[in-house]
Amino acid sequence: MSEIRIPKLETAAPPKMETASAVSSSAAAQSSSTPASEIRRFLHSRGNSAIADRAFSGLMLTCALSIFGIVILIATELVLRSQLSWHKFGLAFFYKFNVDPDTHLPTFWDPVSGTFYALPFLYGTLISSLVALVIAVPLAIGVAIFLTEMCPKFLRGPLGFVTELLAAIPSVVYGLWAVFVLVPLLREHINPVFMSVFNNPAVVKLFGWTGLVGDTGLFGGSNYGLGMLAAGTILAIMILPIISSLTREVMNAVPNSQREAVLALGATRWEMIRMGVLRNARIGIVGSVILGLGRALGETMAVAMVIGNRPEIQKSLLSLGYSMASVIANEFSEASDNLYLSALIEIGLALFIVTIIVNALARVLVWAVTRGTPARVQ
């Protein structure tokens, strides 16, 4: 504390609540020699810091309130600028489509003819995020379990650092890697395996009724490498660190007495984790998964680079798609007319509302576990 500079003051000046005791003691010491009015006059002549204090706390309050300001500003701008599309299409924007009279194929998004329906983007965002969650959640929970319950102490620090690093890599670098490494890998090695399993005649015969196998199933159609599966995989890699670090936090919040109690009853380590830790932490784990979902929904650049950018709805995970965030990124700066721009901003508004709800929900769930109350005994 030696280097902290205390401003030179001759007397205890500020009549603040926190300093009441200090002020009164020095005032009492002085009042024995001088009349009280003189002290008051002296203190007045020095000025008191009430004005400066109030101004300072007001300034800090303004800074804090600016966060509300930003949210309100974003919301109003998005609502105002999407009016045109809202008046033209209404709620149908999110579920309708036109059917081409010649080919009988649905048309969702055609800037040339002024057709703007957002269904394929909703679908692409949802499916790619779901694929990401399916891949990421088991892995993230596995990592969290390993790091909190099993990992030798000397590995804990470095491994935690590595997962933190994953979170620090920019989206565009993930995208770059996905385009040049992940997509070829999927196209040459991984997709053929899935295709040979899912499109195998024997499998089709057995599970054909589910509609998930064969040419029209999850792995039917042509194999570009790009597409929903590629987008989901890169999203999974990106949301893994978020889910696993929050899950770790939640699991660390489970009191050790819970673990000790279960172990004392003769449980194995896995039973201890299952009964003592996971069960107490499950609400927080759900919260962290939802937070990961929020990230996946809004992720832009990496998805835009690998999802294929085609506004269509197809069941196959190998097909090209489009997501809400990536359509904005790709088409916003070239949107020529107002309706086109307004439709894109309406997609942005939908994304904003959905991510706000998802994030708020996740925060509440995580907070419910980590707020410091002892975990409930099941």
Add this chain to the structure above:
Amino acid sequence: MRERKNQYSARSTMRWLADHLATALAVLATILVIAPLVAIFVYLIYKGASSLNLAFFTQIPKPVGEPGGGMANAIVGSAVLLAIASLIGVPIGIGGGIYLAEFGRGTKLANAVRFTADVLNGVPSIVMGIAVYSLIVVPQGHFSAFSGGVGLGIMMIPTVTRTTEEMLLMVPNAVREAALGLGVPNWRSVLSITLKTASPGVITGCMLAFARVAGETAPLIFTAFGNQFWSVSLNQPIAALPLQIYVYAISPYDEWHRLAWAGALVLIILIVLAVSLVRYVASRGILKGAS
């Protein structure tokens, strides 16, 4: 373990198996998570280092077809954008953090601000881009470096606010009381005593926010827009490293792919340095004065 397995019933064997299976799966999950990270880094270094040279840092992009060229304008552009962003994000963020930790502790308003900051943190950056576009680019009538900087600055505010708050809360109350007891005005005590004590932590928080927005591409696409030429004017479109990487990565030219890898390597090195620094300072103890 082996003895136990023989000694007890089949049920016990199952439990033993489940335990070891779970351990194996957790280890496998950890390996699977680390694999892509290693793959990304190895590939980045392999691809990026081979195309990184002096020209990369000194030249501006060459037209398609001509070999060579660099990203000097993008590096400078990123620096300009990040300077604007820090000028906006750091003071407001620290101010918000001071309010949360020093003035509003425990109040409903502070809780609401904290919650909103956390939620704002999760709002996609592309949405921020749209908001800044409608607020600044549309009234101005053109893309500009200033709008890009504002967009990034807004994104820094919630992160800086939350880390500042957390760091200030770690300053022991005795320090505050000592300052106030000596008759220091409250505002002075907050700035020169509490904030100064917590400054290493606050700085690392700012670095973390800085590292995060340094790699942001989405909010820049229609605010800073990118530029193939030298420009440091705040009123003109400006190049940025992540934006340039994006444009080059989706281009069909090998030469540009090479530059994209080099750019990504530079970006990653900067960010990893920042994160390691944060980690180092954090492990050394966040507060130098208080113990």
